[in-house]
Amino acid sequence: MKTIKRIVTLFKARNREFIRDRSALGWNIIFPFLIILGFSLMFTEDRQVLYKIGVIGPSAASEQKALSPVQQREWKGFRSMRYLEFIPLESEAEGMNKLSHHRLDLVLDPAKGRYWVSRTSPRGYIAERMLQSSGQEARGSFVREAVRGEEIPYIEWLFPGILGMNIMFSALFGVGYVVVRYRKNGVLKRMSVTPLRPWEFLTAQVLSRMFLILATTVIVYAGCSLIFGFTCHGSYLSLVLIFALGGFSMVTLGLVVASRSSSEEFAGGVLNVISWPMMFLSEVWFSLEGANPWIKKLSLIFPLTHLTTGARRIMNDGASLGDIGFHILTLTVMSAVFLAAGAFFFRWQKAD
Amino acid sequence: MDKVLSPGVMVPMGTLLEIADLRKYYAEVKAVDGISFAIEGGICFGLLGPNGAGKTTSIEVIEGILPATSGQILYKGQPRGAAFREETGIQFQSTELPQYLTVRETLATFRDLYGRQADLDWLIETCRLEELLDRDNRKISGGQKQRLLLAMALANDPELVFLDEPTTGLDPQARRYLWEIVRRIRSTGKTIVLTTHYMEEAQILCDRIAIMDNGKIIAAGAPEELLKAHCGGTAVILEDADDNLLEGFPCPWFRMENRLEIETDSLNECIHELVQRGVDLSRMTLRSQNLEDLFLKLTGHHLRT
Numbered sequence: 001m002k003t004i005k006r007i008v009t010l011f012k013a014r015n016r017e018f019i020r021d022r023s024a025l026g027w028n029i030i031f032p033f034l035i036i037l038g039f040s041l042m043f044t045e046d047r048q049v050l051y052k053i054g055v056i057g058p059s060a061a062s063e064q065k066a067l068s069p070v071q072q073r074e075w076k077g078f079r080s081m082r083y084l085e086f087i088p089l090e091s092e093a094e095g096m097n098k099l100s101h102h103r104l105d106l107v108l109d110p111a112k113g114r115y116w117v118s119r120t121s122p123r124g125y126i127a128e129r130m131l132q133s134s135g136q137e138a139r140g141s142f143v144r145e146a147v148r149g150e151e152i153p154y155i156e157w158l159f160p161g162i163l164g165m166n167i168m169f170s171a172l173f174g175v176g177y178v179v180v181r182y183r184k185n186g187v188l189k190r191m192s193v194t195p196l197r198p199w200e201f202l203t204a205q206v207l208s209r210m211f212l213i214l215a216t217t218v219i220v221y222a223g224c225s226l227i228f229g230f231t232c233h234g235s236y237l238s239l240v241l242i243f244a245l246g247g248f249s250m251v252t253l254g255l256v257v258a259s260r261s262s263s264e265e266f267a268g269g270v271l272n273v274i275s276w277p278m279m280f281l282s283e284v285w286f287s288l289e290g291a292n293p294w295i296k297k298l299s300l301i302f303p304l305t306h307l308t309t310g311a312r313r314i315m316n317d318g319a320s321l322g323d324i325g326f327h328i329l330t331l332t333v334m335s336a337v338f339l340a341a342g343a344f345f346f347r348w349q350k351a352d
Numbered sequence: 353m354d355k356v357l358s359p360g361v362m363v364p365m366g367t368l369l370e371i372a373d374l375r376k377y378y379a380e381v382k383a384v385d386g387i388s389f390a391i392e393g394g395i396c397f398g399l400l401g402p403n404g405a406g407k408t409t410s411i412e413v414i415e416g417i418l419p420a421t422s423g424q425i426l427y428k429g430q431p432r433g434a435a436f437r438e439e440t441g442i443q444f445q446s447t448e449l450p451q452y453l454t455v456r457e458t459l460a461t462f463r464d465l466y467g468r469q470a471d472l473d474w475l476i477e478t479c480r481l482e483e484l485l486d487r488d489n490r491k492i493s494g495g496q497k498q499r500l501l502l503a504m505a506l507a508n509d510p511e512l513v514f515l516d517e518p519t520t521g522l523d524p525q526a527r528r529y530l531w532e533i534v535r536r537i538r539s540t541g542k543t544i545v546l547t548t549h550y551m552e553e554a555q556i557l558c559d560r561i562a563i564m565d566n567g568k569i570i571a572a573g574a575p576e577e578l579l580k581a582h583c584g585g586t587a588v589i590l591e592d593a594d595d596n597l598l599e600g601f602p603c604p605w606f607r608m609e610n611r612l613e614i615e616t617d618s619l620n621e622c623i624h625e626l627v628q629r630g631v632d633l634s635r636m637t638l639r640s641q642n643l644e645d646l647f648l649k650l651t652g653h654h655l656r657t
Contacts (some may be wrong), residue, residue, distance in 0.1 A: 002467050013453060020452035183450035190504070193415060193442045194465040195434070349417070351649040 006196055010204035011211075018174070018212055028212075032166045032220045033227075040155050040228055049082040050128045054095045054107040071113050074135035078108075081130055106131065126165075152316045156186040156230055160311035162282035163220065167213050167247045168278060168304050172271050173208050175254035180267040183258075183350060192348035202343060206251050212246040214240070233318030239311060241321065245328060246307025252301065255342030262350035278302040283309065306331050367429075368393040368543050369414070374423030376413050379599075383409040385567035387421075391560070393511070396534070396544040400551065400559035400643065406567040407547040408445055411516055414545075415442055427512075429457055441510035442647060443501045445517045447549075449489040455500055456485040459507065466508035477501035478536055480529070495526030502533060513537065515546040520554060531557060551643035561643070565651050575643060582649060583641035585617040588626075591635040601625065615641065615649075 019025060067075065071103035079086065087104065089095045095107035099118055106127040108115040115131060117124040173228045182188045191201060218240075224230060232239060253274070281288070281295065282304035288296050299305045313319035313327075321328060369391040373436055378385040384406045391397045399407045414425055416432055427436045449458055459481070463469050476482055479499045484492055492500065498518060505513055515534070519527040527550075535558055538544055547549045548554050554561050555575050562572040591610045598605055598612065603622055605614040616622040619638070626633060 006465050009461055013450060013457065013461045016457065017450060017452040032554065182450075186444060186446060187448055187450055189417065189444060190447045191465070193417065193435050193437065193440075194508075195467065196465050207574075286654075 006200050007204045012207045014208035028216045032162050035162050036224050049085040051105045052085050054089045054104040055086050056089045056109040075110050077134035078131050083198045154251050161308045164308040165284045168250050169207035170213050171247050172254045175251050176257040176271050179258035180261050181264045188348045198346050208250050232315045234314035238321050239314050242310040245331045249303040249331045252335050252338035256338050259342050259345035278304045366392045370426040372424040375421045376409050377421045382567050387569045389562050394541050395559040396538050396557050398554040398561040399547040400554045402563050405564040431587035437510045441505035441513045443515045443593040447596050454486050462504045468508050470509035495522050512543045515568045570650050583646045586619050587617040587639050587641050588614040589637045597629050597631050
């Protein structure tokens, strides 16, 4: 009973600290909203621009009288292609300058029927191929079929990743950084002389952070769902479970980082070294499809990979827990290892 | 009946804490170098010494914060166990408070970590926290913070309270306010162990003191007894006097900045000698010798160095 009372006391105290720290609370809730909002605006089809084409001189097709009928058709066809933005240029020199600094993907002088493209730019290569094929009327010999099954809007693909990323930052920094700060300013030392045991303290920290992570995730999910109209094809219970398990594994990873250090700078550095590669290699922002096999294998060491993949399978494909058994098992093993290491290495105080 | 804890240390009946030949060595420093003492229940015991004397290290080893290199620490005649944590309260020299909590919440949180708890109203009243209860920890003054830390140290209604330099950094008014609170705690029968480098604080609050220097105890006993044994005399202070006039003077004397200080057990003879030497006594002051003088006499240097 005494143990439960101590854990509940610290759980409540830590929750109060978090909720009253307006900047942390705001960041945890508002940040994912802003990202989703930003991406939904960027990826709205009519606003989406993938390639930027600089146009020297008047750009209207009707004014390109010097062009041959074929060139006029190509120019008209190029202008009507989607995902291109045409930017008027004053001079050829301006175009060359912007092209060499990769601010434009292709520069076109329709009046003279010429174009320039950077030989080193992959984007330039695609833009060039689009220009070259713009006059073709035939659709080629391959037959286009519709995608089988329901297409997943990009935002719905992105959303579980953004939630996962938010959970990652909240878990790692919310536990790792806070415990180190407690150690540095002597709060842990003060607690160490009470009957509180280390595992009771760690349990309270983990429970408090898990509670806050799940609460903020539910708020962000509900808010985004309301604004953007998401669909979850799988069970909400499975989704909560994978978020909880993924969050738990990263909270325990935070405990490992915070087990000894009393330097916020050091802990912050370590947490950044962990979180940034994890964010980029866990398919939060982009798919690793086609990446080097070793990068794909490396990404499996990150809990966020399993959280994001599992959540996407549930949300986008309606997968059951059994379908994502590998990710659940991996996260469970990771959590157990991190928790054991965090508890084993934990010290109340800085080294003697 | 008294017992012998270690050679030379007699432990009287009613002893709460016994320390024998305690050592704490670091690679290059002997921070605590074989100290022994015993503390009876219900007294205020002071560890007095300059900064770096080993007071905080000693008290932290006794509290269980730091491991000892060697030595014995007994609480109620037994090695420290779970009961020690439940029955002791500790105020560290420098501890921050949890952020974003109010004074009331901080006190309640620490109180709830113990099985045995002090009455909340008594804590608030004793440490004069009434006006601060709903204030954020980050918005209280240094003196108020010390009072809250003191209340936290009393949260478990401890039998033994450790206070490590509780008034360091406080203004004179806040210091006297805290002394009053320590006296009130002492009057409830609790045993207090405090460290300080203010001789006035030790003299006012402590029933017994141990004076430390360079990791060793150089004198121990009741402040009055120590003064009587080592510094029974009077200090004669002369402003702007010439050193040459005191050449071959029969009493020990030394210069402190622009004044001369003479120690004497025979005031009449001392003054007679000064008059005979033609020393101007119009700016002479007299005072009883205190623990500062005792420390100077024992070590050859001042407490506040």
